[in-house]
Amino acid sequence: MLRSAQRLADIAPFHVVELLTRARQLESEGRDIIHMEVGEPDFATPAPIVNAAVDALNRGKTLYTQALGLPELRQAISDFYRQRYGVAVPAARIAVTNGASGALNLAFACLADPGNEWLLADPGYPCNRHILRTYEGRPVAIPVGAQSNFQPTPAQVASAWNENTAGLLVASPANPTGTLLTLPEITALADVCRARAGHFLVDEIYHGLTYETDAPTACAAGDDIWVINSFSKYFQMTGWRLGWMVIPEAFVRDVEKLAQNLVLCPSTPAQYAALAAFQPETIAILEERRAEFRRRRDFLAPALEGIGLAVVARPEGAFYLYCDCSAVAADSFALARELLEEAGVAATPGLDFGTNAPEKYIRFAYTTGVDRLAEAVERLRRHFGR
Amino acid sequence: MLRSAQRLADIAPFHVVELLTRARQLESEGRDIIHMEVGEPDFATPAPIVNAAVDALNRGKTLYTQALGLPELRQAISDFYRQRYGVAVPAARIAVTNGASGALNLAFACLADPGNEWLLADPGYPCNRHILRTYEGRPVAIPVGAQSNFQPTPAQVASAWNENTAGLLVASPANPTGTLLTLPEITALADVCRARAGHFLVDEIYHGLTYETDAPTACAAGDDIWVINSFSKYFQMTGWRLGWMVIPEAFVRDVEKLAQNLVLCPSTPAQYAALAAFQPETIAILEERRAEFRRRRDFLAPALEGIGLAVVARPEGAFYLYCDCSAVAADSFALARELLEEAGVAATPGLDFGTNAPEKYIRFAYTTGVDRLAEAVERLRRHFGR
Numbered sequence: 070m071l072r073s074a075q076r077l078a079d080i081a082p083f084h085v086v087e088l089l090t091r092a093r094q095l096e097s098e099g100r101d102i103i104h105m106e107v108g109e110p111d112f113a114t115p116a117p118i119v120n121a122a123v124d125a126l127n128r129g130k131t132l133y134t135q136a137l138g139l140p141e142l143r144q145a146i147s148d149f150y151r152q153r154y155g156v157a158v159p160a161a162r163i164a165v166t167n168g169a170s171g172a173l174n175l176a177f178a179c180l181a182d183p184g185n186e187w188l189l190a191d192p193g194y195p196c197n198r199h200i201l202r203t204y205e206g207r208p209v210a211i212p213v214g215a216q217s218n219f220q221p222t223p224a225q226v227a228s229a230w231n232e233n234t235a236g237l238l239v240a241s242p243a244n245p246t247g248t249l250l251t252l253p254e255i256t257a258l259a260d261v262c263r264a265r266a267g268h269f270l271v272d273e274i275y276h277g278l279t280y281e282t283d284a285p286t287a288c289a290a291g292d293d294i295w296v297i298n299s300f301s302k303y304f305q306m307t308g309w310r311l312g313w314m315v316i317p318e319a320f321v322r323d324v325e326k327l328a329q330n331l332v333l334c335p336s337t338p339a340q341y342a343a344l345a346a347f348q349p350e351t352i353a354i355l356e357e358r359r360a361e362f363r364r365r366r367d368f369l370a371p372a373l374e375g376i377g378l379a380v381v382a383r384p385e386g387a388f389y390l391y392c393d394c395s396a397v398a399a400d401s402f403a404l405a406r407e408l409l410e411e412a413g414v415a416a417t418p419g420l421d422f423g424t425n426a427p428e429k430y431i432r433f434a435y436t437t438g439v440d441r442l443a444e445a446v447e448r449l450r451r452h453f454g455r
Numbered sequence: 456m457l458r459s460a461q462r463l464a465d466i467a468p469f470h471v472v473e474l475l476t477r478a479r480q481l482e483s484e485g486r487d488i489i490h491m492e493v494g495e496p497d498f499a500t501p502a503p504i505v506n507a508a509v510d511a512l513n514r515g516k517t518l519y520t521q522a523l524g525l526p527e528l529r530q531a532i533s534d535f536y537r538q539r540y541g542v543a544v545p546a547a548r549i550a551v552t553n554g555a556s557g558a559l560n561l562a563f564a565c566l567a568d569p570g571n572e573w574l575l576a577d578p579g580y581p582c583n584r585h586i587l588r589t590y591e592g593r594p595v596a597i598p599v600g601a602q603s604n605f606q607p608t609p610a611q612v613a614s615a616w617n618e619n620t621a622g623l624l625v626a627s628p629a630n631p632t633g634t635l636l637t638l639p640e641i642t643a644l645a646d647v648c649r650a651r652a653g654h655f656l657v658d659e660i661y662h663g664l665t666y667e668t669d670a671p672t673a674c675a676a677g678d679d680i681w682v683i684n685s686f687s688k689y690f691q692m693t694g695w696r697l698g699w700m701v702i703p704e705a706f707v708r709d710v711e712k713l714a715q716n717l718v719l720c721p722s723t724p725a726q727y728a729a730l731a732a733f734q735p736e737t738i739a740i741l742e743e744r745r746a747e748f749r750r751r752r753d754f755l756a757p758a759l760e761g762i763g764l765a766v767v768a769r770p771e772g773a774f775y776l777y778c779d780c781s782a783v784a785a786d787s788f789a790l791a792r793e794l795l796e797e798a799g800v801a802a803t804p805g806l807d808f809g810t811n812a813p814e815k816y817i818r819f820a821y822t823t824g825v826d827r828l829a830e831a832v833e834r835l836r837r838h839f840g841r
Contacts, residue, residue, distance in 0.1 A: 070652045071679070073709045074568045074590075082712045113515035122724070123509050129499035131694045167553055167696070170718055174560075178589050182460045183569055199716035203564050204460075205591050266456045293457070308517045308723025310553070323459045326468045330585040332556055336722050337694025338508070 080199045085417045088405060092415045103445040105433045106415040108244065110305045110388070115354040117345045118306065125341030132337065136328040138165025139340045146313055149347050156289045164314045164324055165335045169274045169299040172314035173200045176295055178327050179320060180268050181206030185235040190221050192391070192422035192430065194244045197272070206235070212425040219246040219382045219391070223257045236268030241284055242275040242386030245422050245432040249385045252285040259290050270295040274312070277303030277355065279386035280363040293317045303355060304346045309339040362388050365435035365442055372446040373433065376455045390433045397453050401431040412452040414445050466585045471803045474791060478801045489831040491819045492801040494630065496691045496774070501740040503731045504692065511727030518723065522714040524551025525726045532699055535733050542675045550700045550710055551721045555660045555685040558700035559586045562681055564713050565706060566654055567592030571621040576607050577809035578777070578816065580630045583658070592621070598811040605632040605768045605777070609643045622654030627670055628661040628772030631808050631818040635771045638671040645676050656681040660698070663689030663741065665772035666749040679703045689741060690732045695725040748774050751821035751828055758832040759819065762841045767816070780817045783839050787817040798838040800831045
């Protein structure tokens, strides 16, 4: 008789979790599984960050902070924008959040009116549309493909916009494809939104993990853009659940009200830890690891191509390769199960990223060392008989 | 032109934050302010909990956990229900969350359909109705007063229920009053909800901080009741942002889907810390502190009564005294400003807890030592000329 809210019918679980559960079962039976499904760096948090947390804990820093975060951390993030990007972002516009997830929750809680439509790329990170749906906004998919480097174009956005459209969310680097937007591309998308009095949100959580050029921040394209970032990926603080958001000034007060009521404050130990994230010794560690990700990508992309898994998107950032598997399998979901069971390789089927021909695509994460990636490629080669 | 979602018009900031900002300003000018406005224990997290976090960090435990939390922590919470309450709550029904705030967010995201009404006590913790409103549910206030110990009665709930009502949320111990519900009272409220096919949620975040009798858990009144708890108050882990929720079995899968999409997982360091929360050496520390809270209450309640601030609710738990100030002031909000400016005592006006005669009431928290409470009482006595 009792039932969940209607929105639950539109919120999908991660299909990869089912595969992960099966992978753990196989491992408990003694099978060796190579994990290329996980969207998480395989490095523990760098020691200077951990040490800063331990130091803060030993000083009794366990009480609530301000709802938008420690003033000194908001200032450190502001300084980071100046130093790394040469962009002025005042600390007053920065909210520290429970990961990028927490940032997107606050953004859509602040902006999404019931029934209003928001444009999102498909394929894209599935949680984004589910978070939006939770606040009763309606996600509208813009199908993207290789012809636009898996990013929405201004023409697509303009064409998809109607009188119910409230805004646009893009990601650079994108997940699952790792593709970037240039600053002129970001500006062009922002202009489309501005001309329609719409909101523009840019997910930059993979910033820092780029291998050709540094990704430009949307903060450089206007102070009316919402920018979401995270300490999870480049700073390798996944489990700490800490991120941030740059908010257009007119909305800071409303986001603060929501943060006071919905979360109270972000994790205090995580915030003290993150104060060490921007120090030179930490950055040195992170840049070494970034070079390691690049080595992995440069090994894996041609190796997958060589066995019939075409890397369809230019993988300039993040730690994913999005492959067209239609030359070797009719359905990527069935393929993902088959590779797990028969080859001991776990990957994420397109189904987790939307409804735009998901059966053709499968995502491989290079979040494991080159030796294991080489073993995975060898297993795939044998499996496909190539 | 760009504006926030309509819900923001219904979400109030904390009025006490304005007072707190002014208090900090006065302190920066050298004034001594006694803080009785803060809903946070003044103790740092107990050493065994902190040490468990440090140990986990040194072992590299910084990656994501399962969305509903570490299995061993869910089991430890299940064991705690058996040991402390004699109630069987399977670990599979327990979700670890980003504080009680995170639990309530997941509960209402799971249950609140747009426009449906939910019954909440007024006065009550203001975030609860704002979280509900964020998920487009409509909070409906049940005015409660001294005649029912500031708790809703089954008759009130039955009378307020209509065809749009989806459920009831109560708190025991309550905030701002510290009053408890007995197990028969909880059962009677549950029966009213059951008879109407409604949801019943019980906020137990102040459990453990009771001074006459232990509060009964609503888990003992049926496995169809949602129970929210926290590591913040009794376990004194406020800044870690960790709590939990006991979920009726039929809804566990939907809450897990939401947790996967909205939060990914609760803080990993906090979860490892909390594994030490139930150990005997930790409980011994917590019970000493509980005795200290009792000493404070037993000092403060008669002292406030003696200067014309009538303690209107039987303060059996939490760390608040809710006082009727109408004998000394016409408006509690003006009184709170006046006490801060002129007496150097910060307290929370009734306005933060609802619209049920808030001008008559003011909340004093005993989250500071007896020496400071005595100084506060002396200042108030001088202020009122008593």
